Amino acid sequence: MICIKVPVKEAQNIKKELLENDLIDKDYFLKKDKDFVYFPVKKSFPSKHDFVRKILKKKKERAGLKTTLTKKLKKEDLEFLRRSMDVIGDIAILEIPRELEKKKKLIAQEVLNANKYIKTVLKKGKHEGVFRTQKLEHLAGEKTKEAIYKENNVQLKLDVEKVYFSPRLSNDRKRIAKLINKGEEILVMFSGCAPYVCVIAKNTNAKNVCGVEINPTAHNYALQNVLLNKLNNTGVFLGDVKSVVPKLAKKYDRILMPLPKNATEFLDVALNASKKGTIIHLYDFKREDELKESIEQIKQACAKAKKKCKILDTVRCGQHAPRTFRYCIEFQIL
Numbered sequence: 001m002i003c004i005k006v007p008v009k010e011a012q013n014i015k016k017e018l019l020e021n022d023l024i025d026k027d028y029f030l031k032k033d034k035d036f037v038y039f040p041v042k043k044s045f046p047s048k049h050d051f052v053r054k055i056l057k058k059k060k061e062r063a064g065l066k067t068t069l070t071k072k073l074k075k076e077d078l079e080f081l082r083r084s085m086d087v088i089g090d091i092a093i094l095e096i097p098r099e100l101e102k103k104k105k106l107i108a109q110e111v112l113n114a115n116k117y118i119k120t121v122l123k124k125g126k127h128e129g130v131f132r133t134q135k136l137e138h139l140a141g142e143k144t145k146e147a148i149y150k151e152n153n154v155q156l157k158l159d160v161e162k163v164y165f166s167p168r169l170s171n172d173r174k175r176i177a178k179l180i181n182k183g184e185e186i187l188v189m190f191s192g193c194a195p196y197v198c199v200i201a202k203n204t205n206a207k208n209v210c211g212v213e214i215n216p217t218a219h220n221y222a223l224q225n226v227l228l229n230k231l232n233n234t235g236v237f238l239g240d241v242k243s244v245v246p247k248l249a250k251k252y253d254r255i256l257m258p259l260p261k262n263a264t265e266f267l268d269v270a271l272n273a274s275k276k277g278t279i280i281h282l283y284d285f286k287r288e289d290e291l292k293e294s295i296e297q298i299k300q301a302c303a304k305a306k307k308k309c310k311i312l313d314t315v316r317c318g319q320h321a322p323r324t325f326r327y328c329i330e331f332q333i334l
């Protein structure tokens, strides 16, 4: 395996650079001795450091669902099976297509057998209602719906049925955290069990991060997660943002609106809590050709609130349905 040989003292910085440029071969473990770290790389490149050949241990591949089931299901059944599953702590949530309903328990048992770290397998439901929660059917393993999930240097405890949570948004949480400047005061509307609140509070120099959530169970976990992550620059509040945010009577540097189904209905509340320079991140499910509608709604809400705004960016941060994406529309109050 080709490796870049880096003095131990420089290893952290070099690792960051290698990751940023997608040069590390993540299929292998690195090697270390007293003086040097050997990072496996995909190719050599111009560098002041030497490249050497080393025998490295290969990481075990995490079995994809299709790979696990190839021997157990017919080829046509496999066609119906979605490639991925969501894993939250030691709970796996599987999307079972109608055509495989009769084989759901067999599939779930195979997932359990193939992945030592999974203790419970549940069948995915549909996000519904104001709380955006989903009914999850138990298929195999321990009968629990509570998990502790780790991402972006935080731990999040939650009941996966009673609280909305998506591990697929961890990259978006990281992206938002990277945008934050020292001393910012941040409002996270629709904060759930506090994933955005905790990731931002833990990984940035924000002055304060405040979350507002209407689901009492999610709020309860948010309180626990703030404690679990030993955060002291946060506040989480229970209630409807329409009544809680005006009572907080504050103006924020940044406001997050992660309620893609109908966040635009709360633009008046966000604008009242904004000041000159505030950046608002509004999430919306849209097809690419419909994005201009959300931008128009933002402009109209700003005009109504007698505020000027500038659209900074539209970021595609997930897929909702075929050709429909989760967009984050970012705009600044001028």
Ligand SMILES: C[S@@+](CC[C@H](N)C(=O)[O-])C[C@H]1O[C@@H](n2cnc3c(N)ncnc32)[C@H](O)[C@@H]1O
Pocket: 130, 131, 132, 164, 165, 166, 169, 189, 190, 191, 192, 193, 194, 195, 196, 212, 213, 214, 215, 218, 239, 240, 241, 242, 258, 259, 260
């Ligand atoms: C899509 S989830 C996002 C939760 C969390 N931010 C996350 O990323 O995991 C939207 C959340 O908004 C909450 N919610 C819906 N309407 C609300 C309102 N009017 N006021 C406060 N929270 C609300 C729901 O209960 C749900 O937890």
